[in-house]
Amino acid sequence: MPETLPYWQVNVPADQRSADCPDFLKDANEKDQKILATPDSEFRRLSWHEVQELIRTNRIDLFQRVPSDLRRYKAYTAKLKQEFGSVMNFVMAERLRWQDLIPQGEPFSNPGKVFTGLQVVQF
Numbered sequence: 001m002p003e004t005l006p007y008w009q010v011n012v013p014a015d016q017r018s019a020d021c022p023d024f025l026k027d028a029n030e031k032d033q034k035i036l037a038t039p040d041s042e043f044r045r046l047s048w049h050e051v052q053e054l055i056r057t058n059r060i061d062l063f064q065r066v067p068s069d070l071r072r073y074k075a076y077t078a079k080l081k082q083e084f085g086s087v088m089n090f091v092m093a094e095r096l097r098w099q100d101l102i103p104q105g106e107p108f109s110n111p112g113k114v115f116t117g118l119q120v121v122q123f
Contacts, residue, residue, distance in 0.1 A: 007037035011068040024078035025071070032074070038067045 008025045009017045028036060043066050046054070054062050065073060077087055084090040092098045104110050 005037075007033045010037050011040050011071065022075075024075050028074065032070060035064050035067050035070050040066060040068050043067055 005017075006021065007028070008021045025036065043064075045066075046063075054060060064070075080087050080090045084093060092101070
């Protein structure tokens, strides 16, 4: 009978497993714990038809990351929160280079900056 591992040890090489749950996974919700407890080899990607159906029925809550990708995501966002206070603070400071969210004039009235996705285009 295969050994049952705690969710934080699945998809982690045996020599890198910790007895205690890492801080960045301690607040994992039930859905994330279930995903993290799944070996990557048992993860099934959605078909294009399934993706379309989830969107059509507004069930985007059913999308899931590959378990090992979810672990890396949780570790990375925990690092950002520790360094910047929040992911939003990181995006504003490091990606957008914005000081605040205070509007400067009417929409599209600032000729120096136009927001396009996750980059700021300067003219």
